[in-house]
Amino acid sequence: MRLDDDSYIHSRIKYNLFDYMRENDKVYAFRQPVIEDAVGVGWDRLVDSFLEKNKDATITQEQIDEFQKDRRISFYNNFFIADISFFTRPPASIFLDVIDQSNLIYTQRTGDLVIHSTVVRLLLPPKKIHWFRDFAYEHMTLCTKPQCGFGVVKGCPQNGGFSRGVGTYTDDEWSAITLDMKQKAQYDKKVVDVRVDKPDRLCELMIRGNTYIGAKDVRMCLKRKERCYPYLKQFLDENEAAETSPLIPS
Numbered sequence: 001m002r003l004d005d006d007s008y009i010h011s012r013i014k015y016n017l018f019d020y021m022r023e024n025d026k027v028y029a030f031r032q033p034v035i036e037d038a039v040g041v042g043w044d045r046l047v048d049s050f051l052e053k054n055k056d057a058t059i060t061q062e063q064i065d066e067f068q069k070d071r072r073i074s075f076y077n078n079f080f081i082a083d084i085s086f087f088t089r090p091p092a093s094i095f096l097d098v099i100d101q102s103n104l105i106y107t108q109r110t111g112d113l114v115i116h117s118t119v120v121r122l123l124l125p126p127k128k129i130h131w132f133r134d135f136a137y138e139h140m141t142l143c144t145k146p147q148c149g150f151g152v153v154k155g156c157p158q159n160g161g162f163s164r165g166v167g168t169y170t171d172d173e174w175s176a177i178t179l180d181m182k183q184k185a186q187y188d189k190k191v192v193d194v195r196v197d198k199p200d201r202l203c204e205l206m207i208r209g210n211t212y213i214g215a216k217d218v219r220m221c222l223k224r225k226e227r228c229y230p231y232l233k234q235f236l237d238e239n240e241a242a243e244t245s246p247l248i249p250s
Helices: 017-023 043-053 061-069 092-102 112-123 171-187 201-206 229-236
Strands: 028-030 033-035 073-075 079-082 129-131 137-142 157-163 212-214
Touching: 017 079, 043 092, 043 112, 061 112, 061 229, 073 112, 092 112, 129 229, 171 212
Parallel strands: 028 129
Antiparallel strands: 028 079, 033 073, 137 157, 157 212
C-alpha cells in the first residue's frame, strides 16, 4: 500500500482494506482515476513495440482494444493497494525492464503514474482491479506560479483534489467542506502568497462540485458523459448500485 504524506483520508474506514482485497481476489486498487496527457515523447512507441513483441503478455485482445481507445486514462498512485508480486514477475517485470532500459524516465520525465497505470491496465483483467469509492480522500496540489495552464492561476488546484466518498458526508456537510476548500485554494498563506486580486472566477468554478473538489484531471473522469466512463464502468458494473452511484453523475 502507498499513501503519500500529503494525502489525507477524511472519513472512517470501517473494514480492513487488505482483507477485502484478499477475500475478493483483487490484485490492485485505486481511489482516484485521472487523465494524464504528459507521457513524454516516445512513450506510445515503446508501448506499441512491447505489445508487438510480447503478444501473449496481455490477458486478452479485448483488453488491448480497451486500452487503445484512450491510453491517457490512469490511476493516481499517491494511494493504491497492490499485490507486489504482480509487478515483480512476468509479464509486468519484463515490461518494467523494457521501460527502464528505454531511459524515458530520465530523458522525457515519463512519470510513475503513467508507467504504473499502463502496466496495470494492459496486464491485469478488470476483475482483478478495484475502485475504492466509500471513503473521503484528498490529494491536491495548488498552483504556486502566476499561472499553471488555462484558468489555473496562483492558488487554484493544479492537480488532484478532494473526493467525497459514498455515504461519508451529508449534503450540508459537503457544502461546508466545499466552501472551506474554496477559501483555502484562494487564500492559504502556507501554500501561496496572499492574493491581492479578486478571486479568479475560473478557479471558483474549478473547485465546485457535488462529489469532488479540485482540478480537472480527476474531475474529467467522474461523469458518465466524460471520457473515462467507458473504462470505469467495468468496475461499477460489479457493484449492486453501480448505475445510480452518486459518485458517477450524468
